[in-house]
Amino acid sequence: MDKLIITAALTGAEVTREQQPNLPITPDEIAEAAYEAYQAGASLVHVHARKPDGTPTQDIEVYREIKEKVAAKCNIIFQPSTGGAVWHTAEERIQPALLKPEMASLTAGTCNFGPDVFMNTQEYMESFAKVMMENGVKPEIEIFERGMIDNALRMVKKGLLKTPIHFDFVMGVPGAIMGEPRDLMYLANSIPQGSTWTVAGIGRFELPLAVMAIVMGGHVRVGFEDNIFYTKGVVAESNAQLVARIARIAKECGREVAAPDEARQILGLVK
Amino acid sequence: MDKLIITAALTGAEVTREQQPNLPITPDEIAEAAYEAYQAGASLVHVHARKPDGTPTQDIEVYREIKEKVAAKCNIIFQPSTGGAVWHTAEERIQPALLKPEMASLTAGTCNFGPDVFMNTQEYMESFAKVMMENGVKPEIEIFERGMIDNALRMVKKGLLKTPIHFDFVMGVPGAIMGEPRDLMYLANSIPQGSTWTVAGIGRFELPLAVMAIVMGGHVRVGFEDNIFYTKGVVAESNAQLVARIARIAKECGREVAAPDEARQILGLVK
Amino acid sequence: MDKLIITAALTGAEVTREQQPNLPITPDEIAEAAYEAYQAGASLVHVHARKPDGTPTQDIEVYREIKEKVAAKCNIIFQPSTGGAVWHTAEERIQPALLKPEMASLTAGTCNFGPDVFMNTQEYMESFAKVMMENGVKPEIEIFERGMIDNALRMVKKGLLKTPIHFDFVMGVPGAIMGEPRDLMYLANSIPQGSTWTVAGIGRFELPLAVMAIVMGGHVRVGFEDNIFYTKGVVAESNAQLVARIARIAKECGREVAAPDEARQILGLVK
Amino acid sequence: MDKLIITAALTGAEVTREQQPNLPITPDEIAEAAYEAYQAGASLVHVHARKPDGTPTQDIEVYREIKEKVAAKCNIIFQPSTGGAVWHTAEERIQPALLKPEMASLTAGTCNFGPDVFMNTQEYMESFAKVMMENGVKPEIEIFERGMIDNALRMVKKGLLKTPIHFDFVMGVPGAIMGEPRDLMYLANSIPQGSTWTVAGIGRFELPLAVMAIVMGGHVRVGFEDNIFYTKGVVAESNAQLVARIARIAKECGREVAAPDEARQILGLVK
Ligand SMILES: [Mg+2]
């Protein structure tokens, strides 16, 4: 079994300081949170940019600043979001991929997201995939429903995605696939052999699905984007605190945690 | 095991006469197709209205005419679509439910539909459910992905849907859940006990999923909306031809086909 | 999808004339039943020998006579049982494999069989596999429980079995794995890619599991060994009648039925 | 989710001092190991008796001595084995149930056990169940294969077992069901609602299956009977060391560990 890649999803587009007082917002805060997560065992950081007032932004310059500040602190893999917030245009969303990061997220279909719709039409997906391919960016394919796996495989057939694909199963969003253990088993059994996968359980699903991934050979994403609590009703102190718990459980389970360069090997990022 | 309810989805919103020369379009054609399907074993007819030129319409008057013409021929259960075409507004889509039919379809979430998006926001769903409840219409909950089951269950909690729910698993649409046997097993195991379900496999998935439903205790939808072929490359002669095959297979499998009043009992439509 | 191999399990070791008046017992009756099954669509015949009084026997001479009489009538694949009756010794059970038939059954583990125990120790299995390999006999690996698949794979590792394996899932025996659709899905997903499989549902499980196999790409075994009824409470007229129904359903499902030489290709029996 | 019941299977019938130098053998050693396991978080102890030379025995007097010595140290639930060693007779195996312990194990079917056969005919099972019912002993139903669940349910129908049943899934024995995550998911989905279950993964399957059970709402058995290693190639110091790791992981996962009286509540042992 490969070593465990822990991704820290530090900020997201929806969480507020009111909900989570320790949310990193500015490039400096995000870089510091990335560094703490790295020290706690994360080898990959999934980043959403915010304006100083906390509003989500896909501004390339903000992402550039975060990318540089993270790189100055440690060699964690930098993965900006192309999901953005539900109201961002496709053109805005793709901006950070132009920075040629090692990876970027790419959501493979449309679904409800609570009262909103997270729009990822075939046209969006294909244009994002094309930009990433041109810029040497490995996509992390975000899967919110079973059908999105096939959407990704259709892009493989069209030459827009390379295999093996790295999937991220985002589970438990109201409006998309549930986060029960059997749902994860189903998704993990629905991807082509040779693929890699991470699970990002939302809210109360974060921890149990992470634990299953550890023993199933998947990888784990935690962080304030997905879950702001450490235990029921208790807000986490930091993203690093959530990462550290996964690292401890992995160690108890006899699964080693991947350092960034080991994660690069597993994900095929090494040239 | 309950008797088998066969639904005929006669027309849909997308198929054209060019693709399927036998497509029923006018109210008279649709009523005649419903009657033939009834004679072949269908107890429920899922209807999309069209203008005389074949364009999809949600005009209540066209639905009224179809409803009356169908009722004049046989006692098949009449279930208009509130899905309409992907470009219809929510207000247009709900029109046929105002005719107080016994049932109407209600799609429980948003997904890609090939290059289009089939929009069913939480707001749409809830408003549709409310109109149906006020008009005594039993919704058939259309499920294109796993998460839509939970969307429906959330409406139950809000008092917008009554249980037991009747689900229709629409499987194999490009952009939504696949149509492999294991996908159907998964969905069928994801609904509350006491629910009823139908499967509508799209294209090449229609027949194998129908056959699985026959032996699993589910129900079956066939028709030109989902599949225009009788065998590979051979366009079906009529909706009734597709219905008749399912009735024959059910008979071979020792499962009796429900007449409309038996279907009403199974679906709880009888007052 | 490969053409469908229908196996007729004509006689078994347990069914009596009292239960099933049309049970073939003598070599002539068995050969005639094999021929009728062949005409109805079977390409493989699974044979248990009986003494004239109906007692099960593993006597090589009786099997020889049956083998010759079957071959005189048609080119159906001849597969004697090495399961015998639960009270046969291992030495008795292996006898028919010495006739160098194209195939023979090989049960891959021990389980309860109603009040009896069907003994297939590791020692039995391995000795049977060795005899079959030496005699150029392809085993059909009989699976009554999940763990038996791994028993077979361990024999592959020891060089006692060649891949691809052909499995037969015997489902619904009291004491062994159940015969619900989800049980078949589970077993079919538990074998190595490239394997072939047949399902033999016992009693009321025969028909639904057969139908699932048709659409899942598996193969089907029917016959008096597994099920004596045509419909609930109605004893079947002949093994051929059970075969013919499967052939008709397969045809309705658009799956062609394999002739014996086509089955040989699928099973790798052709030199 | 109920609190987690951790069972310590201290000794088993097969492990030797040569393999595991810390194996408890004498009643004093077993009682001390039970007490240590209790302190580490176990609320139930599964016991096999041994003679002073290490040979397995089902002698009621040895079990009586162990039972008393355990009870003198702590209030852990005492569950003797009626499995014994593969060569024990049924009469020997049932002896410890005559001591009227709160629970005893009852294996619900026959399977290979490496080169041996673990014999549990219908007759054995039913006689064991009867003795347990007469003596007020709650059986823990040991499941080595899917079909054993149905064997148990048949005993419920015959009035030989009460519901809700407590199952123990023993997974990864060579000859019986495998221990992959999907195998546990399958078994856990195959028991009646309202049942409770524990998983006992054998060897390398112990830890991953335990972790899955923690997040799936099952319970966990560990101990030298199932696995003698702490990490790959490193022999465990004590049964308590294995228990303590599960307790730590459960705590990290936010699942509380049940004290013996809490376990009695969950298992319905409280009068
Ligand atoms: Mg889904």
Ligand SMILES: [Mg+2]
């Ligand atoms: Mg099994």
Ligand SMILES: [Zn+2]
């Ligand atoms: Zn994100």
Ligand SMILES: [Zn+2]
């Ligand atoms: Zn429709």
Ligand SMILES: [Zn+2]
């Ligand atoms: Zn046989």
Ligand SMILES: [Zn+2]
């Ligand atoms: Zn034991």
